[in-house]
Amino acid sequence: MQHSVSIKDLTLAFGNLTVLDSLNLDVDQGEFIVLLGPSGCGKSTLLNCIAGLLDVTGGQIFIEGKNVTWTEPKDRGIGMVFQSYALYPQMTVERNLSFGLRVAGLPKHDIEQRVKRAAEVLQIEPLLDRKPAALSGGQRQRVAIGRALVRDVDVFLFDEPLSNLDAKLRSELRVEIKRLHQRLKNTMIYVTHDQIEALTLADRVAIMKGGIIQQLDTPHTIYHKPVNLFVAGFMGSPSMNFISGKVARDGDGRFTADGVDWNLKGYEFSTEKGGEAGAVLGIRPEHFGVNGAADGMPITFEGEIEVVEPMGSDTVGWTSVAGSQIKFRVDSEFELNVGDKVKLGFDPQRSSVFDEQSGDRI
Amino acid sequence: MTDTTLASGPAGPKPKPAFSRRNIIIYGSLIVICLYYLVPLYVMIVTSLKGMPEIRLGNIFSPPMEITFQPWVKAWAEACTGLNCDGLSRGFWNSVKILVPSVIVSIIIASVNGYALANWRFKGANIFFTILIFGSFIPYQVMLYPIVIILREIGLYGSLTGLVIVHTIFGMPILTLLFRNYFTSVPEELFKAARIDGAGFWGIYFRIMLPMSLPIFVVAMILQVTGIWNDFLFGVVYTKPDTYPMTVQLNNIVNSVQGVKEYNVNMAATIITGLVPLTVYFISGKLFVRGIAAGAVKG
Numbered sequence: 001m002q003h004s005v006s007i008k009d010l011t012l013a014f015g016n017l018t019v020l021d022s023l024n025l026d027v028d029q030g031e032f033i034v035l036l037g038p039s040g041c042g043k044s045t046l047l048n049c050i051a052g053l054l055d056v057t058g059g060q061i062f063i064e065g066k067n068v069t070w071t072e073p074k075d076r077g078i079g080m081v082f083q084s085y086a087l088y089p090q091m092t093v094e095r096n097l098s099f100g101l102r103v104a105g106l107p108k109h110d111i112e113q114r115v116k117r118a119a120e121v122l123q124i125e126p127l128l129d130r131k132p133a134a135l136s137g138g139q140r141q142r143v144a145i146g147r148a149l150v151r152d153v154d155v156f157l158f159d160e161p162l163s164n165l166d167a168k169l170r171s172e173l174r175v176e177i178k179r180l181h182q183r184l185k186n187t188m189i190y191v192t193h194d195q196i197e198a199l200t201l202a203d204r205v206a207i208m209k210g211g212i213i214q215q216l217d218t219p220h221t222i223y224h225k226p227v228n229l230f231v232a233g234f235m236g237s238p239s240m241n242f243i244s245g246k247v248a249r250d251g252d253g254r255f256t257a258d259g260v261d262w263n264l265k266g267y268e269f270s271t272e273k274g275g276e277a278g279a280v281l282g283i284r285p286e287h288f289g290v291n292g293a294a295d296g297m298p299i300t301f302e303g304e305i306e307v308v309e310p311m312g313s314d315t316v317g318w319t320s321v322a323g324s325q326i327k328f329r330v331d332s333e334f335e336l337n338v339g340d341k342v343k344l345g346f347d348p349q350r351s352s353v354f355d356e357q358s359g360d361r362i
Numbered sequence: 363m364t365d366t367t368l369a370s371g372p373a374g375p376k377p378k379p380a381f382s383r384r385n386i387i388i389y390g391s392l393i394v395i396c397l398y399y400l401v402p403l404y405v406m407i408v409t410s411l412k413g414m415p416e417i418r419l420g421n422i423f424s425p426p427m428e429i430t431f432q433p434w435v436k437a438w439a440e441a442c443t444g445l446n447c448d449g450l451s452r453g454f455w456n457s458v459k460i461l462v463p464s465v466i467v468s469i470i471i472a473s474v475n476g477y478a479l480a481n482w483r484f485k486g487a488n489i490f491f492t493i494l495i496f497g498s499f500i501p502y503q504v505m506l507y508p509i510v511i512i513l514r515e516i517g518l519y520g521s522l523t524g525l526v527i528v529h530t531i532f533g534m535p536i537l538t539l540l541f542r543n544y545f546t547s548v549p550e551e552l553f554k555a556a557r558i559d560g561a562g563f564w565g566i567y568f569r570i571m572l573p574m575s576l577p578i579f580v581v582a583m584i585l586q587v588t589g590i591w592n593d594f595l596f597g598v599v600y601t602k603p604d605t606y607p608m609t610v611q612l613n614n615i616v617n618s619v620q621g622v623k624e625y626n627v628n629m630a631a632t633i634i635t636g637l638v639p640l641t642v643y644f645i646s647g648k649l650f651v652r653g654i655a656a657g658a659v660k661g
Contacts, residue, residue: 053554074560086551090573099569100559147559159551 002065004029004187005050005155010059012042012049012211019045020211022059030185036198037208038234043191046208047157050189051080064154074100076155079148083160085140087132093143094128100151118149121180138169145180158190162197174200195235199223207231225352229359232282232352238316240282240352241326247275247353247362255281255353257322262299266349271362278356285316288328289345297345308336317342410434410629417625433626437634441627443614446603450631453611457591457638459522460607464529465586469579472534476541477567481553491542498535506599513600520602528600529590537582544578545571580646588639608635 005027012020019042027033035043048054050061052073060069068076087096097118101111119125122142132140141161148156161177162170178201181188192198198205199219206216207230215227226232232240245257249272252265262281289297303319303326310332317336318327321344328344330336355362379385405422410433412426439449446452478484479491509528510519518524548571556566597607606614612635616628 048554051554051558053557073558078558080555080558082551082555084549084551086549086555088552088556088570099556099561103560103565103569147555151559 002029003027003062004031004064005189006062007046007050008060008062010046010049010061011057012045012054013057018211020049023211023213025206025213025216027187027189030187032181032188032190032201032203034198034202034205035189035191035208036195036205036234037193039193041208042211043193043208044159045211047080047159047189047191050076050155051078051157052076074104077153078155078157079151079153080157080159081141081144081148081161083163085132085137085144085164087140087143087147089132092129092131093124093135093146096132096143097128097146097150100147114150114152118146121149121183122146137165138173141165141173142176145177149184154187156186156188158188158192160192161190163192163194170197177201195237199235207234209234224350225361226282227361229280229282229354232354236284238285238327238329240284241324241328243281243283243322243324243326244356245279245281245322246277247279249273249276253353255279255348257281257324260301260322262348264348264351264353265298266347267351267353268349269353269362271360274355274358274360274362275353279362280354280356282352282354283326283346284350285327285329287346287350290317290328290330290334291343294343294345298347300343300345302341302343305336305338305340305342308338319344406629406633410626410633412626414622414624414626433624433630434634436624437615437627437631441615441631443603443611443618450608450611450615450634453606453608454634456522456601456605456611457608460525460529460597461587461590461638464526464533464590465583467526468530468533468537468586469582471530472537472582473541473572473575473579474567475534475538476543477545477571478563479538479542480545480548481550481566481571482563491538494535494538498539502532502595506595510599519600520605522601522605525596525600525605525607528596529593532596533586533589536585540582540585541575541578544575548574584642584646587642591638 003026005025007023007025010020010023010025011018023046025033025046035046037043045054049056050063052068052071056069060067062068063076063078088099091099094115097115098111101114106114115128116125119128122145124139124142124146127135127139127143132143135143141164144161158177162173165173174197177190181201190197190201202219204216205219205222207214207222209230215222215231217225222231223235226235226240229242233242243255243257245255245260247264248254248256249269252263253267253269255262255264288294294300301321303321305317305319306325307318309316309318313332314329315332315334315336316327316329318325319342320326336342353362354360408425409417409422411429411431413428413430413432416427437449438451440447441449475494479487513519513524513528518527552570553566556570561569592609593607594609594613597610598613601607601610612631615631
């Protein structure tokens with residue numbers, strides 16, 4: 001099948017600063033790809049390159065099989081939604097939506113129909129005569145999405161569209177974008193630094209750091225089988241626990257650290273070697289069994305509770321083992337008190353082991 | 363139940379005495395500054411409404427006993443400069459003929475310059491901008507004579523067109539800077555959105571940027587109107603008596619050494635000359651402040 005968007009060996013440098021380095025990415029038809037990463041990782045830059053707003057230093061970009069590396073933004077078949085909405089302040093919503101079509105010189109009748117359809121999809125029909133200043137943040141972002149919608153494009157590009165909204169609106173609009181995608185089945189490329197958005201929306205997530213895609217996979221794989229320490233630490237809140245030690249690769253594999261010697265039976269090593277000189281064991285806070293629940297677990301240990309953080313839906317407790325501080329998540333009904341002894345258990349099958357030096361999963 | 367009765371002692375807003383030291387200093391200095399600017403204006407107005415006999419009494423602050431508009435009429439239509447005796451009116455129309463085209467042309471060119479520099483970072487944009495800004499630091503006197511030669515060579519010396527060209531060029535650095543800074547403050551995403559919508563260089567300029575930038579256009583207009591209207595140096599150098607702008611003519615009326623010094627006519631002539639910039643300020647003062655605040659200072 002032909003890829004919807006295909007990026008080949010893309011490099012972008014401003015003078016000596018290389019923002020994107022020989023980046024490759026293939027996006028399937030109708031796929032929802034999220035580019036996720038900390039600020040400065042090049043995710044927005046990549047999106048701007050796809051949109052044609054930045055000239056690339058090297059490499060090629062294909063959209064729907066067409067080489068668009070030198071094509072003007074308007075001819076690429078893309079629509080873009082910006083973080084700051086970027087609505088034209090002096091135009092009404094209706095004029096905002098139709099601006100691109102009017103520039104393209106479409107017949108009036110066509111424009112009216114398309115605007116009407118987009119307004120229906122996004123439920124902004126009552127707002128058509130208002131100016132952007134008279135709209136709330138959520139309504140403005142809806143109009144901004146509408147502006148991409150009316151242009152009938154193949155690929156939607158979202159540049160942190162929800163970052164300017166408050167938490168409640170953000171989750172509402174997030175669901176709406178997901179609905180929109182299920183309904184339109186367009187290819188969508190979505191940039192964010194919010195991992196919840198990435199996990200909930202994406203078919204596949206591309207985690208970026210330093211202009212390089214660290215891991216490109218389904219949200220589930222990224223969350224449960226991160227390829228390196230960066231991805232493991234970036235995904236998940238509260239973040240993954242890391243315990244430093246060494247791995248001995250005999251038999252099932254053994255993890256040794258300050259006062260612990262754990263048999264990693266059940267963990268699927270992905271490499272033959274690694275970790276002998278230094279390894280990091282990563283366990284997600286919610287993968288611990290506590291007290292009674294720890295009993296059946298292959299590996300158990302005891303600790304004293306140092307800090308308790310009630311989060312509402314659940315509670316996070318802090319303790320230490322093998323010289324590392326670790327956190328574990330329990331139901332909020334579970335009573336945790338500072339100073340109590342707890343028994344914690346986990347299954348190596350659900351943990352991640354990384355080589356300390358390279359940071360890669362082993 | 364919480365106790366809602368107030369305890370004794372401070373409650374609610376803190377009382378502010380009308381005659382605190384702070385207020386006296388603030389209002390005192392403001393009043394002094396106001397007087398500094400307003401007293402001369404007052405003297406000018408009352409003097410221009412007096413007849414010569416009354417002026418000779420020497421009470422410059424006293425209001426006119428007999429109000430006469432004769433000095434105003436004379437200043438406008440009868441005062442003599444050299445051989446011409448048609449007052450300031452000739453200079454006024456000359457100034458208008460200089461002002462209107464120079465303001466319009468310079469603002470159009472500078473706004474497009476500023477827009478291109480701010481949004482379309484073309485190759486060499488920074489060098490171009492630096493040269494332009496550097497140009498505004500060169501004293502006018504240095505360029506006076508070379509421009510005389512240039513105008514003479516292209517046959518525009520002494521004509522209004524020549525002066526219009528000079529004003530347009532000399533307005534360029536500051537106006538371009540003004541527009542560039544304003545357009546830089548317009549969110550970049552707006553510009554990107556317009557490009558994705560398919561608008562080109564002129565499309566974005568006319569349909570997105572222009573409608574958003576009324577305040578900065580007003581600021582530019584005020585700067586140019588006052589600057590060009592009040593200009594004396596270029597006016598006296600690049601024009602001939604027939605085409606003298608109003609300021610030069612005012613100078614010739616006020617400084618004429620023959621006959622009696624007609625203070626009332628001089629005052630009236632000066633006020634008439636200052637009327638144009640004053641009117642512009644009063645009409646667009648609010649927009650001026652908004653435009654300055656919106657981007658002229660920033661950057």
